[in-house]
Amino acid sequence: MKLVTAVIKPHKWEDVREALETFGVTGMTVSEVSGYGRQKGHTEVYRGAEYDIALVPKIRIEIVVDDGDAEDVVGIVVKTAQTGRIGDGKVWISPVETVVRVRTGDRDAAAL
Amino acid sequence: MSLLSEVPTVHALSVATSQLDSGDTAWLLAASALVLLMAPGLALFYGGLVRSKSVLNMMMMTFGALAAICILWVLVGYSLAFGDDVQSGLIGDPTQYAGLGNLMSADANGDSTVPLILFAVFQGLFCVITGALVSGAIADRARFGAWMVFVSVWTLVVYAPVAHWVFDFSSGDHTGGWLANRVGLVDFAGGTAVEICSGASALALALVIGPRIGFGKEPMRPHNLTLVMLGAGLLWFGWFGFNAGSALGANQTAAVVFTTTLLAGAAGSLGWLILERVRYGHATSLGAASGLVAGLVAITPSCGSLSPVGSIVMGFVAGVVCALAVGLKYRFGYDDSLDVVGVHLVGGLVGTFGIGLLATAAAPTGVDGLFYGGGVDQLGRQLLGGGVVLAYAFVLSGIIGFIIQKTMGFRIDEEHEVTGIDQILHAETAYDLHATSGARSETSGVLTQGGLGA
Numbered sequence: 001m002k003l004v005t006a007v008i009k010p011h012k013w014e015d016v017r018e019a020l021e022t023f024g025v026t027g028m029t030v031s032e033v034s035g036y037g038r039q040k041g042h043t044e045v046y047r048g049a050e051y052d053i054a055l056v057p058k059i060r061i062e063i064v065v066d067d068g069d070a071e072d073v074v075g076i077v078v079k080t081a082q083t084g085r086i087g088d089g090k091v092w093i094s095p096v097e098t099v100v101r102v103r104t105g106d107r108d109a110a111a112l
Numbered sequence: 113m114s115l116l117s118e119v120p121t122v123h124a125l126s127v128a129t130s131q132l133d134s135g136d137t138a139w140l141l142a143a144s145a146l147v148l149l150m151a152p153g154l155a156l157f158y159g160g161l162v163r164s165k166s167v168l169n170m171m172m173m174t175f176g177a178l179a180a181i182c183i184l185w186v187l188v189g190y191s192l193a194f195g196d197d198v199q200s201g202l203i204g205d206p207t208q209y210a211g212l213g214n215l216m217s218a219d220a221n222g223d224s225t226v227p228l229i230l231f232a233v234f235q236g237l238f239c240v241i242t243g244a245l246v247s248g249a250i251a252d253r254a255r256f257g258a259w260m261v262f263v264s265v266w267t268l269v270v271y272a273p274v275a276h277w278v279f280d281f282s283s284g285d286h287t288g289g290w291l292a293n294r295v296g297l298v299d300f301a302g303g304t305a306v307e308i309c310s311g312a313s314a315l316a317l318a319l320v321i322g323p324r325i326g327f328g329k330e331p332m333r334p335h336n337l338t339l340v341m342l343g344a345g346l347l348w349f350g351w352f353g354f355n356a357g358s359a360l361g362a363n364q365t366a367a368v369v370f371t372t373t374l375l376a377g378a379a380g381s382l383g384w385l386i387l388e389r390v391r392y393g394h395a396t397s398l399g400a401a402s403g404l405v406a407g408l409v410a411i412t413p414s415c416g417s418l419s420p421v422g423s424i425v426m427g428f429v430a431g432v433v434c435a436l437a438v439g440l441k442y443r444f445g446y447d448d449s450l451d452v453v454g455v456h457l458v459g460g461l462v463g464t465f466g467i468g469l470l471a472t473a474a475a476p477t478g479v480d481g482l483f484y485g486g487g488v489d490q491l492g493r494q495l496l497g498g499g500v501v502l503a504y505a506f507v508l509s510g511i512i513g514f515i516i517q518k519t520m521g522f523r524i525d526e527e528h529e530v531t532g533i534d535q536i537l538h539a540e541t542a543y544d545l546h547a548t549s550g551a552r553s554e555t556s557g558v559l560t561q562g563g564l565g566a
Binding site for chain 1: 331391392439454
């Protein structure tokens, strides 16, 4: 199994979710994160004092998939989350040793 | 047997000698409640300006001051401020009205059109606001018990004498304070006693306690500007009680003062917004809220002395000057956390000295400033009064703060300050927004803060 992790722009989340469900992904973990890459933050002013806000809000999606599906999922994310502007995010694949369904105790392929 | 012998004689006496006016009394009752509303208004205004880990402590300092001062004022503060003068116009007799017990009966009112006990309470609420204002300078780092001790001692040693000097007018065989009676200082609702006094006291405390950890380097953004705006709105609403209530009557003076108060707040907001837009590029909500407060601060002493147009000018100038003044703390390196100095001290000085320029005899206080042909006479009185209150409040507050620092300790530990004062002092967290309720973000909002720019 593989863990596919994607960090994307928040407003692309719905598009990505729909596309992944159409593909057949049955579940995922989503969190709100902050980060930066080439996309810099912004400046705010309070009573004349300037604050550089370096971090930008993003959405992180984590999905555990069969080895064979990992590249497909990456492709779907890249296609649907893309805007063409700096800050679109990144997707990566890491190996997963074991995954277990909590309700039944099923392992690996049966747990997905 | 005549029924007349059954009539309670006390009631008959009150009706015969009392000069109470129901309109004046009703208005002063309402005005007092409005001034009290300024306390939670201030708590919200200040609370929204600090980080989320310290909002409760900030609000507690106001609520704590409210509780302590109300009681102390009634026990002895009012008597110190408005009792018969016992020393050269410097202080009143602390025993004369101690506990206000002798003001319970209408017989005590003399020829006042409002009950004296109500006047005493009204004045006490001014002390509450002044004391609560000082807390803005010491956000995030002051021990609550030390604050309560400070504000209690300060009420008796700083505010009560200043109130005596500025507000206690002599009449009949009652001798009042020196600034009001011998100097002829014009201060309708407390530009010196409340605004300059709170600002100077705040500056002294900020210097004694020292800056917050990370001041000037770490960003310390307001955590909830909606609270700030709500608080500012409530302050403005309550300020009508503060200023127009000081007319002590439901009359023409109160109506004129209501008008000047309204205009100065509006003009102050515009002044700050315009200055911001020109200097920093954006008109901000914090600027709108701060500007209206600055305008109201400046009109507090001058509300009875200006024409409507004069109050627009006063408010606008205060908005601009205070918007510039809030940068002083970075220039000079003192951590007046919520700009009590920049808004209340500076605004109070603008208003107090501005009377010497903009006052018109057509207004209730009946004096002319420099621009209305009065020469520099009134200006000189204003400079003296403002300067003396500033110096006295600054020095005495510094001494009280210093003694508390050295004996019981004023400041919390460095590690506690970083963790968050609410959790450490009050064992509470203001917001429980985490999905798994009860959990608290360990990072304390670090990720959503930024770096302090140039």
